[in-house]
Amino acid sequence: MTIKEIQNYLGQFFDPVELEGEGEGLISAPAKIESAQKGQVSFVANEKYVKYLSTTAASLVIVHHSVAVDEFSHTISFIKVSDPYTAFVFILKKFATPRLVAAKGIAPTAVIGEGVTMGEGVSIGACVVIGDRCSIGRNTVIGAHAVLLHDVSIGEDCVVFPSVTCYDGTIIGSRVVIHSGSVIGADGFGFAPQRDGSYVKIPQMGIVEIGDDVEIGANATIDRATMGSTVIGRGAKIDNLVQIAHNCRIGEDTVIAAQAGISGSVTLGRQCVIGGQAGFAGHLELADRIQVAAQAGISKSFLQPGIALRGYPAQPMRDQLKHEAMLRNLGAMKTKLDHLEREMKELARR
């Protein structure tokens, strides 16, 4: 790809796209600014990294319009846009090779049930097992060893990595990515306690519904609803080892970092950001655009959109930071208290 071609490509997303330097050079790969070599493209989106412009061997660097580039080596070309980070993401996309290079069609070792329907261009990997009456949309790739139980529906242009398991009845939208080892639709953790201390299993009769453009990391678990659906909203991003329990509803474009755990029947709003290892008690609700700090423990509903939560039990960031400051100040309080006590004795003695 020539520099000029990259400029034209970015023109789809940004206006203007300014080129400084010659446009004929060939770019073979993207790279980090610290380690980029000749023939590579990199970017600087953060002031901290501007220093690398003096030393980088990159042939092309994407920067913000405001960066003065005259002082840097004439062997570097620059493309200036309003958001160099996102521009670089688009360049990465252009250079990305597909992770799963399955041949189109059905691997001879795959085991396909009865009444399965598949769109054009579907690719089914080695040893994949697909249950009866599943449907798989156009151009979807199912990696080796994935298992779909019966009546699973997957949309178009999805990528299901190896060893994913989808239980019966799961409904998955289009352009969904699910990484290896994730389990979608296992039974919710529901048991009715009996007088003798044992439990009777509550049959989990619902399903999981996953919207379009969702990405799910590796070894995550999303349980089916007891009745009805566990819902992952369009565009939500769920990291590795996240637990989403039965009957949860995750809002659109909500992001959940690794190892967070969402208990049963929790509703998260749209565009929330949940930190890693955060935990949620059951049956609560978060409004839209709420940010939850890593390791926080959410014990009740928060219905004001856009706030940030932190701590255990979690409270709004401002209150929590004040609380943490007070905790850090405990030593000073103790000193003051001891001092007062001495003064008091002094005074009482007078």
Next chain:
Amino acid sequence: MTIKEIQNYLGQFFDPVELEGEGEGLISAPAKIESAQKGQVSFVANEKYVKYLSTTAASLVIVHHSVAVDEFSHTISFIKVSDPYTAFVFILKKFATPRLVAAKGIAPTAVIGEGVTMGEGVSIGACVVIGDRCSIGRNTVIGAHAVLLHDVSIGEDCVVFPSVTCYDGTIIGSRVVIHSGSVIGADGFGFAPQRDGSYVKIPQMGIVEIGDDVEIGANATIDRATMGSTVIGRGAKIDNLVQIAHNCRIGEDTVIAAQAGISGSVTLGRQCVIGGQAGFAGHLELADRIQVAAQAGISKSFLQPGIALRGYPAQPMRDQLKHEAMLRNLGAMKTKLDHLEREMKELARR
């Protein structure tokens, strides 16, 4: 199923089972009271939901004997029992369809070792791999892609979902359910530190033993013992992504919620309830019927049965709540202290 048939069925578990309304109506499915349709059965076990009795379209609702039903629509029939929640669980069971509908017998793509014994009615799914000398009890279903290493023993009427791995020597009781992705019997995390800072692996020569009626969620890990057995007691319920380390002993009917982590050689009593993301230090013991709050960190043994624990390091609920109240009160303490300080200055100046 007719309403009358449901009444008769519940008669196995409850006495009396009172029917109000006509008994001939056909019931096709269970549903939540908020969304139940004509021909469906639902329940109300909690006062909060009584309001839905005025508006539900359900044809049958299970309620407690004490609920006055005369005021509600004559199109609803009611069945009254002493525990409508558990009654509804039994109804769910009646309507539940099997999740794994494997054909009886051994799938042609399964790989079976030497000296394997299987009871009648066993079902082995596609691509299952079973090592030498395994034994599988009557009517047990092994889902696609499960792997049993050599010398694994599984009892009767178990359901092993797809992609479960059981390492060699694992012993599993009857009526056990293991969800996808769980790994039973991997090596305990044992390494002997050497003087040069490196580690020598401690061979993990024990096994895992799982009692009858245990249910294990998706992507959980239960490590084999270094020597002897890691034991999961009869009736224990273990949720998704739970970690149980080598040489643990989990008591009968103990429940462990998602993402909790139990370090090596911990002993939990019977009928304990462990909250999600709770963590346990190694080599400690909990008495029977202890409740541990979510995200708690248990750093020592607690030997008094029936207490509740909370916090980090965890302490009995009462102490911890008092402690948390005091923390919330810190601001007031500080105000009071500052006030006293001013007064003291005032007084000293006199």
Next chain:
Amino acid sequence: MTIKEIQNYLGQFFDPVELEGEGEGLISAPAKIESAQKGQVSFVANEKYVKYLSTTAASLVIVHHSVAVDEFSHTISFIKVSDPYTAFVFILKKFATPRLVAAKGIAPTAVIGEGVTMGEGVSIGACVVIGDRCSIGRNTVIGAHAVLLHDVSIGEDCVVFPSVTCYDGTIIGSRVVIHSGSVIGADGFGFAPQRDGSYVKIPQMGIVEIGDDVEIGANATIDRATMGSTVIGRGAKIDNLVQIAHNCRIGEDTVIAAQAGISGSVTLGRQCVIGGQAGFAGHLELADRIQVAAQAGISKSFLQPGIALRGYPAQPMRDQLKHEAMLRNLGAMKTKLDHLEREMKELARR
């Protein structure tokens, strides 16, 4: 194995190795001192366990040179070394049977891509899927159902347990052990936020590199780098359900306990010990030999080697223990404050 043979074997690792008692007895298995039977070998490395020497039925016990053994049963032989614990680990190794007893060669149900190279003595289990251009070193065992995407390189003498997934490009050293369900090289969790609240996926173009002698537990996840490599240093030990995000660098011989989570671009030094469920914010660095307590939350870099960290946000052990002591003392502070307040009123009234 005779007692004399065990003495000779330990002579490879220790000098001197003293035998007390006769050396001809046959030893069939290692066992815990509490439960050892005739014909078994055990050890005592901790004063707490010396009491068992009076009652054990073991035929051979490994002890420290300093233990006076004359008083114990003449049916026990003793071998004395400077480190009985490590000596026993070596004995365990001697008695350990291989967990994966795959036949040498390639199982007929395995699916091997084009251009794959394998060393002598490689063992490929049932239904294993190996992508194009992978290379597998001498004597490496790949368990059933493991999936290697294209261009994966694995060294010599590795054991990959069933159902492990390695994404494309992963590089693994020699003598590495990876337990079932772990996913190596899935996409890092990188998404560029857009103005409308949605996200654009950042292509994850890097790889994972795992050094020699690493062991990885079950269901762990190690994400590939966005660009460059996520690096697991030689000798590191990673427990079950651990999350290691994109672009992390884990130092040599560093140990990470179960369910810990390391966010993106974190660098851990050599010989660190990370407790279970500990969490790390992104882009921070820990020096060598740092110890992190279980459940700690690390929110910034710590660059002093050898310190211990604890709490949330984590701070050096000494400060944190002082802080925790002060928290425990809050009740006393409150009492003192209330007392002072009363005295003050008294005094002001005079």
